[in-house]
Amino acid sequence: MTLFLALVLDALLGEPKWLWSRMPHPAVLMGNLIARATSMFNHAPHQKPKGVILCIGLAGLGGLAGLVLAQLGPLAEILVTAILVAQRSLMQHVQDVAQSLRLSLAAGRRSVAMIVGRDTAQMDAPQVARGAIESAAENFSDGIAAPVFWFALAGLPGVIIYKMINTADSMIGYKNETYRDFGWACARLDDLLNWAPARLSAFGIWLITGCRTSWGTIISEAKLHRSPNAGWPEAAMAYALDISLSGPRSYEGKFEKFPWVNAAGRKNIGPVAIEKSIQTLWLTWGAMTLLVAGMTLAFLL
Template sequence: MILILSMLLDAAFGEPKQLWDRVPHPAVLMGRLVGWCDQRFNQGAGRKAKGVAVAAGLVVTGLAIGWLIHLIPDHGALEVLTLAILIAQKSLVEHVRAVAQGLRQSLDQGRRAVAMIVGRDTAQMTGPDVARAAIESAAENLSDGVVAPIFWYLVLGLPGIFAYKLVNTADSMIGHLTPKYRDFGWASARLDDVLNLIPARLTALLIALTHGWVDPAPILRDAPKHRSPNAGWPESALAPVLNVALSGPRSYNGMRKDYPWVWPEGRRDPGADDIDAAADALWRVWAVLLAFAVVIALF
C-alpha cells in the first residue's frame, strides 16, 4: 500500500518547487555528500582503493538512513512521502515533454531544453538530434529513476532505495572515464552497473510488453552495442516501438563520437511528436508498475 500511495503522490504532485525552494531536495543532499567525498578523498596515492571505500560507505550510509526511518514509530506517512520524493516519474515526464514543447517553438528552444537532461554537446544539434537525445534520456532515466528505485524498494525497503540512489548519484558525478575519476570513480560506476543489471532489462521488457512488441531479437542485437552495459536495454526496446533510430553520432566536449545506431531500420528524422510518444511510453510502464504494486498489496 505504501508503494501505491507513493506512486500516486508522485504522479499527482511531482516535484513541488515551492518546497524545494525552502529546503534542500534529498538528491541535492546526496550530491553534496558525494561532492564532499570527492574533495576529501580524490587526491594523492591509492585513489582506486579510496574510491572502493567511498562506494562501500555510500551503501552503508543509504542502508542506515532507511533503517533509521523504519525505526521511527508510526513512520508510514514519512515512508510514503520519502518514497514519492525518490521516484522521479512525473519530473522525468515533464523534462522530456519540455523538450518537445521547446522544439515546436524553435530549434534553439529545443536545444536549451534538452541540455537540461543530457550531457552531450547541444549547440550544433539538428532537430532530429534534439529529439533523439530526449528519447534516449527518457529511456535511460525510466530505468535509473523509476524502475530501479521501485525494484530496490521492493527488495530491501527504504534501505534499498536509499543505497541505490546514493550509488546512482555517485556514478553520475564521479563515475567517468576521465583522468580525474578513472580510478576514484571506478567502484561507484561498476557498483551502479551491478545494481542496474536487473532493472534495465526489466525496463526493456516492460516497454516491449506495454506496446505489444514480442520480438526480442532487435533488443538482443542492439542492446550490447551501447557503451553502457545497461542503458542500451531500455533504448533498444523504445526505439522499435517508436520506429526511431537512436544513438548514432554525437559530440561530447567538442569530440565527435560515432556510436552505432540502435534500431538502424527506424526513421532518422524524429521530431516533437516522437518525444511525446516516448513520454506516453513512460506512463504506460508506470501504469504496469502501479498495477503490480496493487497485486502485491492484495496478495
C-alpha cells in the first residue's frame, strides 16, 4: 500500500515549487555530497580504487538512511518514496519542450537543453523532438520504474541506495579523462541496478501500446543503442509511435554517428510526437500502478 500511495501522491503533486524553494531537495543533497567527495578524492593516484570505495560508501549511506527513515512509520515512507519518484515532473519537463517548440525552434532548443546532455544549439525541430522523447523514455525507466522496482524488492533502503548510485552515475559516470577511472564503479553498478527496470519499462510500453512489433524486434533494436539499458525503453517507444530514435547527434562539439533505432520509422517529427510519448508513458505508469495495487491487495488478502 505504501508504494501505491507514493505513486499516486507523486502523480498528484509532482515537485511542489513552494516546498523545494524553501528547502533542498534530497537529490540536491545527494549531489552536493557526491560533488564534495569527488573534489576530495578524484585525483591521482589510485582513482579507480577510490571510486570503488565511494560507491560502496554511497550505497551503505543510502541503505542506512532508508532504514532510519523507515522507522518513522508508513507516512514517512510514503512521503520519501513519492519525493524520489519523478513521473509528474518528468512529464511536465517533456511537455514544456512540446509547448516551446510550438512557439519557435529557438525556444524548443532552450527547453530541451534542460533535459538532455547533447549539444542543442544547432538542432532542427525533429532533433529537438527526438531528444525530448528519448529523455522521456529513458527517464521513465530510471526515474520511475527503477525506484518502484527497488522499493518492491528492498523497501525504502532499496530506493535510496538506487537514487544515490543513479545520481552519482549522472555526475561522474562518464568515459572521459576526468571521470573514466573514478566514476567507473558507480557507472557499472548503475548499469546493474537499471538492468531489470529498463527491460520491464520496455515491456510495459510494448504491451500497453498493442505489441505493434515483435518482442524479438525490440530486443534486437535495443542492442543498437550505445547504452546497455537506455536502448530498451527507447526501442519500445520508437515502435510504439512508429518513429526513429537515437541516430546522429553531437556531444561537446564532437559529432557522433550513432545508428538509428527503428531506422524505418518517421524522422520528420515534432510536438505531436512528443505529446504522444507523454500519453504513452502515462498509460504505462497507470498499468504499473494498477499492478502495484493488485499485488498489494493480493498480499493483504
